[in-house]
Amino acid sequence: MVQDMGGQVRIGAGSGFWGDALDPAVELLERGNLDYMSMDYLAELTMALLQRQKLKDPQKGYIPDLPTHMRALLPLANASGTRLVCNGGGANPRAAAERIRELARELGLGGMRIAVVEGDDLLGALDDMLGSGAAFENMDTGETNLAGIRNRIVAANAYTDSSAIQAALAEGADVVIAGRVSDNALYVGPLMHEFGWRYEDAYTDRIAAAITIGHVVECAAATTGGMSSRFDEMPDMGRVGFPIVEFDADGTAVVTKLEGTGGRVDAFTVKEHLTYEIGDPKQYLMPDGIADFTTVRIEEVGKDRVRLSNMTGHPRPERLKLVIGYEDGWVGEGMLFFPWPYALERAEKARETLLQRFERLGLKADQMHFDLVGVDMLHGPASPRPDYDPSEVGLRVAVHTEDRAEAEKVRRACSQLWIMGPGGTSFGAPQKARPVFGLWPTLVSRDLVRQTTDILEA
Amino acid sequence: MPLLRDIAYVRSGDKGDVISVGVIAKSPEDYPTLLRSVTPAAVKALMGDWVKGEVEVHPMDNIEAVVVLMRNALGGGATRTLRLDQTGKALGNGLLRLTVVEEGAGA
Incomplete structure (x- = not known):
């Protein structure tokens, strides 16, 4: 049996792809009371594009929007004590991290710790x-x-697992800049670090729960009303709120969003995304573990609040x-x-x-x-x-x-x-x-x- | 004749040259009908030569949904395909054209 340490971790989804909106991420840091904000920037094609940019200029190869995003986000993250975890380093995480360090200094945020995660290339x-x-x-x-x-x-x-993200957080990183870690690891990493989970049988279902939740929120607005078949029922999509996860140590979680933002979170928006871009739903293969999406229970527990429980899985491949x-x-x-x-x-x-x-x-x-x-x-x-x-x-x-x-x-x-x-x-x-x-x-x-x-x- | 559109929602995307489609019953009562209506043979027949590989249908009883996997279905994958809908986001909705198979109808 796992000895639960108790507690809850609050993670916001700050970006679902390269080109996503910045304003919902800013709102999350301003009023989300987050422990972490995870940001996914990479798709399958992106790495090839970024490698070509790096070939032309060795100082490039990371997501070009990253410095602009970080200029807006770093001061807010610093003020709210939120740690940022992203894969915006793309094909050149080190150059990205050096650029972000320079930016932190410019912004008067001396002492901020920027972690580089490499090894996927x-x-x-x-x-x-x-x-x-x-x-x-x-x-x-x-x-x-x-x-x-x-x-x-x-x-x-x-597509690497979250072990290096966990190590970076253990070393006190305020911002983690990774390359092609799996999108999912951006969520699994902070949870494994906070709850002290290891890649051992006793934690397999907990890690599977983290993988499932990561999958549900990693495309940001896609689980708060974006891409929905019920597009006609989604209010204020131009002012959509990105999702927040309240993850409990027992391996259950609530997906929600900020009050006063557009879109909605209900059983259907979560179901829609649970089925999105997967293979066999019994075996959602991620580098940190394998999640079985066919055991998950999904229930509405309040306005824009959906609870996920009974998440199970298997050890990592x-x-x-x-x-x-x-x-x-x-x-x-x-x-x-x-x-x-x-x-x-x-x-x-x-x-x-x-x-x-x-x-x-x-x-x-x-x-x-x-x-x-x-x-x-x-x-x-x-x-x-x-x-x-x-x-x-x-x-x-x-x-x-x-x-x-x-x-x-x-x-x-x-x-x-x-x-x-x-x-x-x-x-x-x-x-x-x-x-x-x-x-x-x-x-x-x-x-x-x-x-x-x-x-x-x- | 009712169509799948009347009882289900869809969300689809790509993984390499595979198109993955989540088909979700609008209500739990619709789920058995959805299961009868979304079969590999029906999907293959509907999609014609755009789906060159096998079709699999994976039920998810816990959320009254199925995941349909269409292999070799994207003209070589998102980066290589000559289609405008490079990631199969729109093609998934095509499944909603399937005719609903009512209880007791056929095999």
Whole structure:
């Protein structure tokens, strides 16, 4: 049996992705009475983008918004005694932490302790691992020929657990700047640190509860009314409040938000997010443990208050997820729009004309995709063909090519349709070709990943 | 004929080339109907060649929901797909087009 130390930890969700709003995070620090605020900035694609920025400038590679965010948040966190935990270090946590230390000094916050968490970046170690026989099978496709794309690889980051975050907090960090720790570890770390939980059988369900709660709140507004199917029942979404977790030592928690903010927290907003972007709900695999989402009890216990209990799970997996990002050609795309009457027929004629233009321009594409905007772009084959004459229809084309010049031909062909196309053809600004990153998700042995913690004092 | 839209809510997203869709009964009474209506075969038939891999349906009795996993369903994954809906956020709602299978109907 676990000896409960008692007590409660209050954690706010300060960011759900790179590009999220700052004002709800400011409100959380002003009136949330938080112990911690956790901020997630990374998506699967982000690491490859940030690695490229770091290649161009070794002082970059972290989330560009981070200094702006921290300038607003550091004084408030300092005043309220809230510790900040984020993965905004991206591909360069050390440069980010050095920048934040400088910022703390500028703001007169001398003595503030900024922790750097590193060790997720395996790009430099990849060749050694491949050399010693690591297979790195692609979890999506089953492919094993990683060597075939080796010269195009730009990033390789392991989704690490919260152990280094716990170590940083034990060393008195006021702000933790990590790289590709799992989004979830930003929540599990503070809870394991505060309650003294270890990776032992007795704590497995507690850690699973922390993982579950982390999952429920890590996308911030997504659990307070954002992304909701009941969008029409969500008040003041432009002033939405981000979620707060009140986590008790016994492994139960209440999810809530600040009074007077927009959105809502009810059993449905929590259920909606519990099911979001997961695999088998019996086995939600995270580096800190495995949560079983099929035992959770969800109950409304007040206005904008939902209690989660009976959370269970299994010990942490032996291997960690490793995502390898590589340069994977170019995409060229374009859109044209057509008016009633006969909007659909005009779009179909334009598709035929575009195909002829591609042929004339000698476009070399290895993949081509057409959508009828307003008809089948979002649901594809599941969309019924309209049995009426729609007010307007768009034509979208996207192609994948090996190089940029080929992808740019799409823009040229779409522009040519301004006059070659059916009467009434209208258009927005033509789109530039964009580079593509492929992702190769695989697994890596935990022993090959060593996280480190370093404290920088302002 | 009632559609899944009338008895369920949806939230969807991506994991690599997999689209994951949470389908939640609007009320506990709707849950058995939801379970009858959301089957791998029905989902495959609806989504046609946009879903190239297997479809799995995982029930969550505790919250009256199912998680539908559609494999090789995103044209190579969010970064690589040629679709506008790069993360499958909109495609999940497509499942609400499924026809509801009433009690006692068919197998």
